[in-house]
Each structure stands twice: as structure tokens, then as C-alpha cells.
Amino acid sequence: MAESSKAVADVARIKREYNQALNANVSNFVTVKLSGYENYDFWHAQMMVLLEVYNMSGLLKDDDDVWHSIEGSEIWNRYDKLLKGWVLGSIDQEILPDHANSICGTALGLYEDLQGLYDSDKRRPIEEGMDDRMLMDVSPNDKESTEFMKELLNATMEGSWWKAKAILKNHENAATMVINNNDDTMLHLAVREGKNYFVNQLLNFIKDGSEIAIRNSQGHTALHTAATVDNKQAAKLLVNKSNELLNVKTRVGNFVPLDLAYFFGHIKTFLYLLEVARDMPGLFPSGIRYRFLGVHGLLANATSTKQYNLALKLVEIPELLALATKDDNALFALTTNFPPELGFWEALIYPFPVAVFSLIHLLICIIIFVLLLPLSMLYPHLWKGLVYAGLPIKHIEKRKRDYGEAIEVLKRICKEMNKKVTAENFEKLYAQPILEAARVDACEVVVEILSGFVDTQECRDERGHNVIQLATLNRSEKIYNRLSPGIKHSVSLRNMSDDSGNKLTHFAAKLASSIVLSRTTGAALQLQRELQWYEEVKKLMLPLELTHKNRDMETSEMVFTREHADLLKEGEESCSITAALIVTIVFAAAITVPGGSNQETGIPLFKKDIAFTIFAVCDALSLFTAATALLVFLSILTTRFAAKDFMVSLPRRLILGLCALFISTTAMMVAFGAILFLVFCDQRPWMLAPIGLLACLPILVIVTLQLPLVLDLYQSTYISSIQNIGNGTFVFKFKDEQGLQDVVENGVWIVNSKPMVVQKWDISVDVNKVEPSILPVWIKMLNIPLEAWSVKGLSALASSLGKPIIMDAMTTRMCTQGVGRLGYARVLVEVDAKKGLKDSIDIQYCDKSNKTIATKTVKVEYDWKPPICSRCQVFGHSNDKCGLNNSVEGNKMDVGYSENNDNGVKQQAQNKKDNVEELI
Template sequence: MALYADAAVVELLDSSNYKDWSVLVKTYLLAQDLWDVVEEEEEYDEEEEEEEEAEDEFKAWRKKNAMALHKIQISCGREAFSLIRNTSSAKHAWDTLAGYYNYNQNKPLFDAVLSGDWNEAEKFLTLHPDAIRARLPSTNDTALHKAIELENEHIVEGLVQLMSEEDLKLKENEGWTALALAAQRGNIEMVECMVRKNEKILSIPNEEDNMTPILHASLNENWDVVNYLYSVTPLQDLMPGKGPYGAGLLYNFILGMKFGSALELIERCPQLVFTQDIDGQFPMEGFVPSAFPSGTRFKFWQRWIYNCIHIERAISDIRVSVQNERNEECNRWKITWSSVVGFLQGLKSNLLQLLGINRIREIKQAHNQSRELLHHMCELIKHKHGHNYLLDAIFTAVEQGMFEFIDSVLQARPDLVWRTNEMGRVPFQFAIECRQEKIYSLIYRLNKKKRKLIGNFTDESNNNALHAAGMLSPLANLDNIAGAALQMQREVQWFKEVETIVLPGDKESTNKDGMTPHKLFTKNHKELVKEGERWMKETATSCTVVGALIITIMFAAAFTIPGGNNGQTGFPIFLHKKLFMAFIVSDAISLFSSTTSVLMFLGILTSRYAEDDFLKSLPTKMIIGLSTLFISIAAMMVAFSSALFIMIHKQSWIVIPVIFLASVPITLFIWMQFPLLVEMYISTYGRGIFDRKVKSRA
């Protein structure tokens, strides 16, 4: 019996009477005009608290909620009341009790789903058809949600057949529909069977993140699911007026490098380019460096293949040539045309696999598609006023070095060169800060007057372009430069380059801290100068030891010649042999080059290490020192091998092993030091990192 006279039920809720109890309590709450607070919870906006009408509405709702909650509480037994003791919401209390007691009654269904036994699940649903909507008390999952989590496809298909269209709209605690869960997991079969049942669920967003199923699938790169959902999703559901879903899908297409799909979506709905997604991002912010050639790193042979992928065309030409003469040649060699075709196809397949051409071709195709998409988007922004949809994308592209993106956007919208970021810096000034030389080189497309204006432009801290060159920004792209000395050289090169675009007065202008560009450069690069000095000295010291050792050996070898001297004339016994002349010449070359090397390294050790020394003086000494050291090592090996051949000329079998062993130190030097030598030479005497004759490459 009920404990209170005004209880809504005769018997308190326990594990055996929930179904009857829920009917009675719901009828009572409807009669008392309290059911609406159980059916839908009030969302109170604190920002409107000062408005008298809104405050009165909230007080009225709070009173009804308390009355409904009280009726539910006093209608519960001891066990039931313990489940809702700490809740203050009538709706939450009702849902908690429903989930708990429904689960107990429908536990056999969930057990059958968890064990993958569809026969048992089907038997239970035949007897209890309402159990198809039963929930787990902890997560509010239906049996369909659990089957999808376990990826039991046959159970999912069976459950979907027994569910109504409305049942597929049910959500668990975090607001996920079963379709969203299947799309996130990338199971195309489960997705298809649910969409065939009810296409309306395509447009239902999750309450947790406000994302539709197709967005979850694209975010997790389940592209087969995305392609299917995209084919069945009505276009109006992706239009800007319907929300951020279309823009979000376009952003994910671009981020996932599905540029063909992105282009098709833009052609169907151009306004998406100017629409924000759920996170407030615009589609053009989805581009990443790997979408363009400038952001893709290749080895030298991969770059060669990328630039001239014509192997398939060549094989096709061979096939055409063979086909034209197949009768004559096949008759001569008594072979069939099919065998020739099979051989060529096998050759093609092996070459493609060996060289990785298929992968390189895919990358090149993606680059071509990205440029096509970017060109189409730039055509749209030419005729669109405003710039908010572009600013973040531009400065992100500058930071990441996406040259093609900046090139195309600035050609479409030249006015954007004057737009600033949160620090008050224009794109070219930000490119200086990030040390993106390719993007900075685009400044040479502008006339001299505009370049000077950009150089004179100051940010919020009164820093001009030369101040930006004087900063050692954490965004600076220095990690790809070997050694602190070369990094310092690159910094000096940047400072000297930016000096050419600023007015003479700008070189001495001060920022808010009272620092001129040169003083700022000195302050920010103090530690890098020390690191560069230490790197130079350590390298020079190590190489000096090697050079001094070679000098000692080669000097001694000149007076202890192989075979000795003639006792009567004093001349070397093997004076007229070619190998002896090779020994003498290589010994002299090794001695002189190692001496030159040691002198260069001594010059490095005694240098003053001023900032400008890192530009030419120190790198030149290092280049000469390393080059002559390499020559001395190579010549020393030739001298040693020549002397050895003279002494064991009758043992010809040992020649090849000696040559192999003599090449080992030369190979090691080339492997360890030659790349540094080449990089230093190109950095010091190459064409430079800036392109003053830059052309459009987008």
C-alpha cells in the first residue's frame, strides 16, 4: 500500500510492477498538468535572468518540476527511491527508473545481442515486441546500439527489420543515433540497411557535437560510407540555410584530400565556401601542406619520376610499335602477339611496383585535383566581398609554407596583402617571421612602391618588416638546416634580404621596446651565434687533427719511398715506373691539400665570430677546409695503393681487395660529410633561397 494518501499509485514501485506503475503515474501527472516537465526539460538561459518575464517562466517551471518529482518520489519503494535520491529533475528521474526496470524485464534480449544469438533475440522480440525500444540504464543504449558497437551485422539487420522508422531515431545518453554510431565505425552494410528503412535519420545531428552521420564518417575517413551517404543525402540538407553540416562536409573533404568530391559539392552549392562549419572554421582552412607539391618531400629519384611520369606512355608506344610490325616479327621469332602483350604488361607492373610509381602517380593526381579545386574556389572569392572567411586560412597557409595556396589567393584577391592577423602583421610580414622564403618571394610580383609600403608597415608593437627579420621566431623554419652555423647564416641572409625592401629610415626605426631592427637581431640571435661558434670550432678542431695526421704521414712517406734508392746514383729504384709516379704525385697532392685544409681550419678557430662572418667568411673557410681534406684523404689512399702495388706487383690476386679497402675511408667521408659540404656550398654560393623572378606555379 502507498505510504501517503496523495500518492499517485496504490502500490509502490518495485521490480515486479513497473509497467502498471508507469501507466498510473503518467495518467496522474497528466491530470495534474505536470507531465510536460517530465516529457521535456526546461532550458533556462541565465543571460535572460534579468528579464522579468523569463524569470517568472522559470519559477513556474521550477515549481511544476518539484511537484512532479515529489509525486514520482513518494510513489517509489525503497529500492526505486535509492536510484533517484540525488536527482533534481523530474525528467531525469523518470528516465532513470524507466531504463532500470525496462532493462531488468528485457535483459534476455541484451544478453542474446551480446552473445550474438539472433535466434534467441528474435524469439524474445516475438513475445515482447516493445522490447525493441528497451534501454540500458547506464548508457540508454538500445539493443541496436549494442549490436552496432559489437559489429554483429546479421543482428543489426534483423533488429532494423523489426523496428519502425521512429525507432531508428532513438538516441543514447550522449545523443548518438544508431546510424551515427555505424557511420563513425565505418560499417557500410549496417549504414545501408538503416538508411533503406528511414532516410530521414540522415539529417539527425548528435546532441553531443551537433554532427550528422556523414560528418562523423568523413571525420574518421570512412570514405566508402561517406560516398554512400553523400549519394542519398538531399542537397537541401547540406545548404547553408540548414546549418553548418554542408560546410563541415566540405571542410572534411578538403582535409581528407578528397578534392574531386569537394569540387563537386562546391559546384552544386558555391555558398558553402563562405560558410562556417560546426567549429567555426571555413572550408578553405582545410587545405594542408601535403595537398601541394611544395609541401610534399621526395627523394631526388622520386622527384624525377614525379616530374616525368611517362613510363606508361612509353610502354604504350612500344606496344603500338610492336603491333604495327607484329606479323613480320612474330613470324620471324615464332611468337604470338598475346605473349608480347603479356610480357609488356608484366614489365610495366614490375616497374611500377619497384619504383613506387603508382604511389607517386596518386600523389601527383591529388596535387592536380587540389590545384583545380583551389582555382575554382579562387574564382568564387574574386566576386565575394569581405575577407573573414579567408584570413585564418591565409595565415595558416603562410605558417605552414603552402606557397601554391597563397599564390592563388593573392592573385584572386590582391587586396588581402594589407589584411592583418591578431598581432597586426600583414601576410608578407608574417612570412618573414615564419621564414617562408617561397611565399616571401611573391612580394617581388608587386611594384617597388608597394614593396616599400609593406616594408614600412608596422604591427601592434610598432615592428616593421626588418624587425620581423630580426626576430628568432619559434615559427621559423630552421629545423631542416644542418648545424647552428648554417642556421645563423640563413638568419643573416633573411635580414640582408629584407633590408632591400625597406626605406633607409626604417633601418633605424624603433619598436615599442625602443629596439632598432639590428639591435633586435643581435639580442635575439645571441644564443644562436654562440651555438654556431661552438659548432664551427668543434668541427674545425676534429678536422684539424685528421689533417695534421695526414701531413705527418705524407711528409714521412716522401722520404721512405717504396723499393728504396739506388746505392750508386741515389735515385729511387722504381723512378721510371708509372705506379711510382702515381705514388709521388698523389703523395704531394695529399700533403699540400691537407696543409691547406689545416690552415683553413686554423683560420676558423681564430675567427672573431661576428654576425656577418656567418654569411660568407666562415662558410667559405669551412668549404675550402672540407674540400681539401677530402682531396687529401683520397690522394693518400691512391699513394698507399700505388706503393702497395709496387711492392706486391707479382701478387695480382690482391689488387681488388686492396682497391676495395682503400675506397672505404673515401666512401665514409662522402657519406658523412659530403652532404654537409654540398649544402654549405649551395647556401653560400648558390642561386639563393629567394626568387626575385617568381612566376605563378598554382
């Protein structure tokens, strides 16, 4: 009974002491890393002290009753994993692969494996065929008994080939002799230290290629060492010397060099060894050791380090792709480090030939080299600045390439994972990647995952946040635009909330992270952007849904006010500072009379000079615009700074003030340059060049610093949001009702020679299935009789096809002025899908008794012939792509393009008479 009580007490003690062991500082006890049998005893002694301090030594004993009684329980598993972590953390990486088979087992199994290999008392017997040198107990003093061995060791570590060569002349066999306690040869050490020139010279010195296959105490050849330390260049030299090294296996684990490169995640070395070892059988065995890789897999490493070119090569290997897609680590790593698309200016610059920029850059370098050669002190700094000036182009090129490679890697990973995904395991494979994509706005990842398994949008993180909520919280604009249309039509999606009762508007009301805020310049613009997000999300909700309170009893309005209080204050201060700074520029252009005036009349002496006139005009312009800027910024100072003012009112004033500031600064510098030329240059025209260049400097500075702010203000304030929802359909969002009405009532919009149908959205419109039945199309009417070349005649012809709207400029001139082309008439006609698309128009000429006496045919061509379905009677798809099982065979209409060469002259349709719509 007493023994039973003691056992229960011991188990309770073990549970209590786990947290102490969990926080142990192992490095205070184990100060060495186990690298082989030569330091095993010291490592073992330190490890045992650590285990005894935390009462864990029983884990390594089979006869410990207390630990044996709880074996397999949750607390025992925790201790076992903790001990295994301690052991793995204190093992040198070079010997770690030798014990890969034990890593997935228990801590006791791993410890016994180490003990059996390195403990002198329990060392395993030498296996048949093994090199005896691995287990020979050779005293260090015997190895270093001669002075030349010490010198050879030092020369190898330094990479000094001339020293080593001098020694090897007298001791040629020393090139393959053991020179340290780990049984390393010169080749092992040189490869490990990265002395590749030394390696090359040593390989040339060693005549027999078989002699480089010597193994050290871990059973590694020099090629194993190269794979372990990621020395690709040394691996090339060794394989070129003897490709038989590719098939040499370690004594423990039977690893070839390719296995070690894979195990340690050395991508470049792995790809090289794979390339030269293509004929090796079983490159990717499904042994237990490969399960240990986890997040350290090659593909995850490549994407984590943003080496997308290497990642693309890796996914081209079917066996590796199959291994990498067993879990979500590779996809998660790619999502976390997915490169962004090029910005507007970068995309504009990139298509230009890089070779042209490189040539221009080279010519500029040569010219500056010649001009600045005498300035030897300043030249290095100027040269460095010039070189860096050319880097952005190369940077854009690299970003473009990275993005394309990342897209290809993403598609291949998702394609492979889609083969394995089921309704039961989709969260395990896709939850982490898609949620991380929502955080970092990796829209491409979200689209690719959803296209394969749409249910992943319902995945939630540990706080109950799903994809759309995380996208809103992290201001992931592209993902939000992609998913938000579906929320409008779904009550369940609109009412979704997290574990704290927060709805989507609460997430929009929360302050964005500092990283997101830093994308926008200034507190005023930041607050404006936050307001735009909040207002955008509010549009998805019904009015009553906006009054919903979370568990903290806060509505979204309350959350927004609380979260953005500090940002509102900063926005007010930033406007005040801007207004204070502008005052110093307003009075910079002082009104003076250069050269003096006539004492009797007061007329300036330089009145008749052109330079003086330029000065007077620019000086006045500078003063007026500076005063305007001052008044604008003073009005900002007197604004009440309510949150809504940051939406339109304040940005509009900032744009006006900054533009006035640009004009004022430019005019002031022109005026100053004119006076310099007038007073000091004595009518020497060549002086205009340096004056003009120097005057441009402050203008360029202020434009460079403030123009991006003006563009951001204009874009965020006036440019409407546009969403491409696919299928050629776009959603335009306007700031106010007036802007929407202007677009809808402005008539027909032509984009890239194709008409764009503009329709006001309401709750009955499904934006994903918009296929119009009436469509404006540009037509060409050929072989028109001369008598029909009039507004009425063309109106009659076009009315047989649909409702005529406008004629192009050339057709209008031909009808009204009698000049232009007679080959064809070009008219925009609203065509009804119910009537179809005609290829010709017949004109019948009748006598007084309405008897047809002649017929002429006008041929009809379409600039863009839209696909039409005679079954559905709509445009957008052809008969063979119709979802209905129709038996009506229609002509397949291919989409074509033509260049729009008219000037957009617009006519109005009116005066319906006898079903003829007249164009005037």
C-alpha cells in the same frame, strides 16, 4: 529597498564568481557521460551538485528572480555558454545528434530537451508510429534472465561468430532480440565494435532484410550506428542487405544515416553513403543543425588530416562546397596544412616511371632473398631495411599527388568564396587564411586569394601584423619574393609599421623561429641566412628609413645585434669544432714504405709495381690536401667572427676546406687499397673487387654527410636570387656590383633557344610593364645567292632587318672555311619594333648606270617570332591584345619555338659603313 539592495548584491556576486566557475574541473563532479534514459538520473544528480557548488542552479529555474533580472545581459550570456559547454561535454556522442536542434539555443532549452526525453517523470509521450521498444522500461534482469543471452552478448562483443552461431542454432529469433540496456541488438553491438566479419556472417544468417531495421533506445538502426562510429565496411554490408536503411530517420531530429556521418565528420562513410543515396531528396537541408558544425565541417576535417583526395571529392559536391564557404574555416584549415612543392631532387626523380623502380625493387628483393636465406637471424632486419630503401620514391609520388589535389581544392574553395565576398565582409572570409598562409609560406594560397580580392594584403592580425610583415618575420621566402616588388615603389608600404612601431627591417632583424632555423645546417649557415634576409629587406628601404626606432627605442641594427648574439657565439664554436676534428684526418695517411726497402740502396722493393706507384701518388695527394684543409680551418679559428664574415668569407673557406677534405679522404682510401692489394693479395686480381667496395664505404659516408652542406654553402653564397614576377619577366639579384656588370656586359643571353633581354633596373623601370622596343631574334635566311655567302654579304643582308650580332657555328664555318650547309644562314639580329618584322629581303643587281637589271629574293624565317604591336611599337603583345583602341590592323604573330643547334660561336659587330654592320 532592502530587497533591491540584496538583488544588486546578488548580481555583483554572480559577476565575481564567474572566473571560479570558468576554471571548474567538471570531471570531478560529473563522472559519467549521458548515454540514455538508463543513466540519466545519476547524470542529472551529479550535474545538479556541480551547479549548486557554483551557485548556477538558478539558470535552470524559471522562477529565479536574480538570474531572471540579468537575462540577456553579457554576464548571463557568458554563464549560459559555460553551462551549455558543461552539458555538451558530458553527453555521449551517439545521442548528441538527437539534440542538434537544441544546441544552438540556450542552456535551459538544451537541458529541458534532455529532461523531456530521458527523465522518467517528464518523459515525452510516445509519438504515433514510433516503435514502443524505444521507451519500454525493461529490467536488465529480465533481458539477461537466460544464460544463453549472456553468452550471446559476450560472443558478440568478442566478435566470435562460431560461439554465436552455436547459440543461434537453438535460438534463431535471438539474432534480432535486444541484448543490453540500450535496446541494442547483436547487429548494433557488432557494428559499434567494428567486428565486420561477425556482421557479415550475422547478415547472412538473418534471412529477412526488414529485420535488420530494428532501432535501439536512441532510435538508431545499425546503419545509423555505422555512420556514427565511421564503420564504412559495415555500412556497405548493411546497404547491400537492405538499401531501405538509407531512408530510415531517427525519432528525434529526423536524421538519416547520411546526416550522422556528416554531423560527426566521418568523411569516408559520408562519401560512400552519399554515393549510394544520390536519389534521396534534400541531401543538404539548410536546417539549424548544420550551423553547429563550424570548424568540424567535413572539408575542414579532410584538409586538417591532409586527406586531399577526399577533400577534392568533397568540393565536387556543390551543396557541401556552398556550406563550407560560408565562413573561413575550410580555407583556414587548408592553409594551415597546405603541402609544399617538391624539392629540386624530388622533382628530378619523380618523372621517372614508378613502375620501373618497382620492378627493380622487386628483382633486388628476390636476389637478396636467395642470397641471404641461410642467414635467418639477420634476414628480417636486412629485408626491413631494403623495403624502407624503396619508400622514398613512393613518398615523392604521394607528395606530388597531394600537392596537385590541394591546389584543385584551393581553387574551387576560393572560386566559391569569391562569389560571396564584398568590401564589407572580405576580412571575415579571408583575413585568417591569408595571414596563416603568410606564416607557413603557402604562396599558392596567398596568390589565389589576392587574385580574387587584392585588398586582403592589408589584413592584420591581433598584433597589427599584415601579410608582408608576417612573411618577413616567419621567413616565408616565396611570399616575400611575390610581394616585395610592390613595396619598392610605394612609400606607404615602405613606412608601414605594427602596433609596436616596428618597420619591415625590424621584422627581418628579429631571430627566426627554431623551425625556420632548423631548415639550415649549422649555426654558421643559419647566421648567414639571417644576414641575407636582413640585407635583402634593407634594400627596400631608403637610408633615412633605416634609422627609424620602434617604441623600445631600438633601430633595426640594434634589434639584429641583440637577437642574434647567441647564434653568433654558436657559429664561432661550430667552426672551432670543425677545425679540431679535421686534425685527426690530416695525419691518417701516414707515409710508410710497404714491403720495406733495399738495405744497401734504400730503394723500395715494390718500386716497379703499378700498385706501389698508385700508393705513392695517392698518399702524397692525401697529405697535401689534408694539410690544405688544416690550414683553411686554422684560418677560420683566427677569424674575428664578425657578423658580416658569415656572408661570404667564412662560407668560402668552409667550401675550400671541405672539398680538400673530400679529396684527402678519397686519396687516402685509394692508397690504402693499393697497399692491401700489393702486400696481402699475392697478385690475385679478384681481390680488387672486395677491396674497392670496402674502400668506397668511408668515401660514401663522408660525401653523404658533408656534400649537402657544401651544396648549401655554394648555393647560398654564389647563386644569385631569382624572382619570377610573371609575364616572362625575372628579377635577378646579385651579391655585388661586379657580378651584375659581368652579366650585363657579357652580350646576348640565349635561354631555351630564345634570347633574353638583360636590363639594369633603376627607379624608372616598372618591372610589371617591361616591353622592349628592340629585341635580339635568331633568323634564318634561305635561298641566298652563292655570291652573298661571305661575312660582308650576310652582314649586308642582315642589316636590312636590324643590327646583326652573331652567326651560328655552321654559318661561320661556311663563310670562313667554305664547308658546311648552303641551305640557309642563321644570324642573331637586333630587330627594332618600329621597323617591323620582314618576311623577305630583295637583292637588286644594278649595272654601271645604277639601273636595276635583276632582282633576287631571300626568304626570312624566325626561330621565334615575338608578338609585336604596330600601335605601341613594342614587342610583348600583338595588335589584337593592345590596350589602346587602335585601328591599325597588324598581322597576329604567334610565339613559336625551334631547337637551337649551334655551338654558341660568338662574333662581334663593328665597322658601320653605308648602314651595313659587318660580322667578323
